[in-house]
Amino acid sequence: MLLSFQYGNKVYNHNRFFGEGGGARDEARVIFASNLNRWQQPGDMTDVPRPDGINVNNYLDGGSRWLEDGSFIRLRNVNLGYTLPEKLTRQLRGSSVRVYAQGTNLVLLTNYTGLDPESASSSDANQQGIDLGTPPQPRSWQVGVSATF
Template identity: 35%
Template sequence: MLASLRIRGEWCASIYNGGGRFQSASADFYDNQSIDQLRRWQQPGDITDVPQARLFGGNGTAESTRYLDEADFIRLRNLTLGYTIPSQTTEKIGFSKLRVYLTSVNLLTFTDYKFEDPEARSDVNDSRNPGSTFYSSPPAKTFTIGLNINF
């Protein structure tokens, strides 16, 4: 049995959610709203970091540190498990070597980051905005099952 794994992580990093001013925009109709809208200011005396909702008013849509989040994470990037069938068995069926394996990419991610992907960076090829994301898609989880046969 052979196993290999690759883990990636990042600590003490922040990422700016460029889409936050649309996703957390106090009832603007452009995008679905994030769950933080449930913590919005509603009446005098409320203490919150989310502005009052104003339909079509766009309250709180200016760029702000409100959209800056800690992006610490640990990700199991690659995991491969493989097994080479003993030669006594493979020679009986006419093979010199037979190996079975399973590979997974982006299997697990541990993070408190509340948006799409703590490792994401700007989807736009824009070197002026490092450390920011704008509706970045998380990486796909992929699984591969393989068989290597030598005659």
């Protein structure tokens, strides 16, 4: 079993920048459900500004509004196996039979609202922690049998 974690880092969620723009970007952009909580009239209490078409109201690229806690713990790998007893493998005319199952990226615990707090907008070491459409790490399962005759 392999667990990995990171604590105290910040991730710039550029996906939220575009998705919560609420019309401050072109019509081809996604709009997040959090826009339903946007400011609409005097007296509204919210942390989501009103949308506008000229990109003001805290929708500036450098704003800390898009910084999120990127702390996480991830179950990166689990490998379970069982070697059949020698008496049984001799009956199968073999010397060893092992069955196994392996899972990768099975659990991710985080408060980050994006898909993966280990995001990077490129492979450049200076671009780590910027989530701009980075797909999450895939979850996979493998099962198999290893036999020696």
